[in-house]
Amino acid sequence: MSGYVYILVWIAACYLITNTVRPIHKERTCGAWEYRYDFKWALIIFLPIVVWCSLRTNFGDTEAYRKSFLELPGAFSSLFSYVPTIEKDKGFTALSIIIKSIIGNSDIFYFFIIAAIQGLCLVIVYRKYSCNYLMSIFLFIASTDYLSWMFNGMRQFLAAALLFTAIGLILSKRYTLAIIVTLLVSTIHGSALLMIPMIFIVQGKAWNKKTLLFILGVILAIVFVDQFTNILSEAIVDTQYDDLLTNGIWENDDGTSMFRVLVYAVPTLLSLVGRRIILKENNHVINLCTNMSILSTGLYIVSMFTSGIYIGRLPIYFSLYNYILLPWEIENIFTKKSADIMYLLTIAAYLLFYYLQMHMAWNLI
Template sequence: MTGLVILIFVCTVFAAISQNRDSRTLHHHKKKASKDRVFFTILVGYMVIFAGLRTSYNDTDSYISTFMKTEPITNVFNGLNWDLGTNPGFKIFTSLIRTFTDNPNIYLMICSLIVIPLIVGFVHRYTKNFTLSMFLFFTMGYFLFCLAAIKQTMATALAVLAIQKLLDGKKLRYLLCLLLGTLIHPYCLMYLIAPILMKQIPWHKGTWFMLFLVAIVAYSFNFLVQTILDVTDIMGEGYNKETFVGEGINTFRVMVYFVPVVISFLWRKTLFEHTKRHENLFMNCTIVCALIMFVGMFGNANMFARLAMYFEPPIYVALPWMIYKLKGKVEGLFISIMAYIAYPAYFYYQTVMAKPFDLIYHSMSLGEFFNSLFQ
């Protein structure tokens, strides 16, 4: 746990330094822009190394076991199942790495080298407060999620890359990124709704329609399970009823994800009077994330929590943006202070009380990693 706390502290400090030297506000100083990239690279590099050195955490053992059993790329296409539910893209990716090495930590390092720079780079590009965004990235638990769910976070990384292409007007690249992400994990397809979310101003008719729809789904969830199973069968997932029905998501966790949604509702007239496309998109993704969490209270916690996490990275842009829009007001200052108090409390609950981090996380030292390269 000490190593994780040090990581959070150092990365938050480097995020603050990077923000102060941000090339978007100091673009006329090329040397400062270069230094900004250096600090950002160090920040990301630290996270990648920390993630790559783990030997166990959540599903890490399963990923390592699968990696060690995977055949080289020359054999993987023989009889490869291309159903989306079998994650053919991820199998090919794993096989490609396995062709060149049998070192599982190199594999984990490469996975982290793809996921973390793409997601953190996305946040860095659009956020109004990179320091707060990184603080939320850690304290809301997404960094640890990157350690736990490689397939899902890799697909999400490609999804947020697709979002950047969409916002840049590159629709073909947007679709190609989503296709690649879908081959990694099929839930990436959810980002096909991004063009709609981009056009819909939060808390107009579209938002209320979503709330109404979610209320119906939550109320009749047990009756809809078979329909959901039929849809997942089409995708090749092959889930059973127990996958969707079980102990629901913790109410406290759901409340945490509804905090940005409640803020956006209470100050909707100030926040959404004049909004840009990306602001609409990120706020709507935040609402979608919370609504999926809400439905998860009535279904399987693990299933719906991971589903919701696909829409979590935009939260790290949306919440700082709302605070930025409310700056100069007492409300903005209060929300900012509470964010730096409440989210660490949630992080403590998740990593110490609910699932003690020290009991499930193990890693090797950097020296041991380098020694393993020559064995």
């Protein structure tokens, strides 16, 4: 079996171990007592992904990142002379130089450190806020996000993962600090600036007027797709994505596949079905996750009609919240018996998607 299958076997093994050892305890989260995984066990569950990520070869942007890292100066003293010569994402370059000054020219350790930071961000948030941590990690894997981002677009995902840990700032409405964090993270990947207006849109109850206006904007973007595409092509000039224009990628980009969009839209659709229950519970975390899910689905729909490479990369800032939302929906919208069936159906559906994506689309298994 390949590593792409072994990682799913590992998650299944963790499920069996968890049911046997029960490394779960009660702790206070958002003002309520909840059952949560022990932090060490939560780390162990995610560790194989980090290790595998550090050992990857020739997947996606890996070689480009490796070449870029090896060409960086290795002395900390060069930080202040080299970084100013970089036009975009100076924060990522600075971080890479700092890492290289510590570990030397080892690209394996470099990938390990970046993946460890990303993984730690996910572990912290999912362990604290998800009602089913292991299911959240399974969804992250079976959705192929771990490959699309940790093995491929690691610079943008580093920004997305760091902003994901700012969920507490958003929940507590500490806007100034949240914006400062976003501005700092945007030095790693400029697309992180998208989060600043979204911080305010996602506040409030699920499916509120602001999210409905966002949906209206999505509909208008689709109706006037030609004009919207022209605006996009102008917007990406002198950004991280301007190579899409110079290399002719933009013209050949046929958008995100409908199948992938449908998969990412499932939590949003379930939230619409269970809207009455979500509003009744008025759980601030779930309200936030629902609104984030709506933003994610909206952007994915737009990317289906415009650019999968540009617009299709933006929802990662919001789709990570889906893996908190979906387990909660299963456990709270449905009865206990129905929830067990829904868990099985969800696992089966995501495994099917994983197989189709890995075998049919990417030819990896």
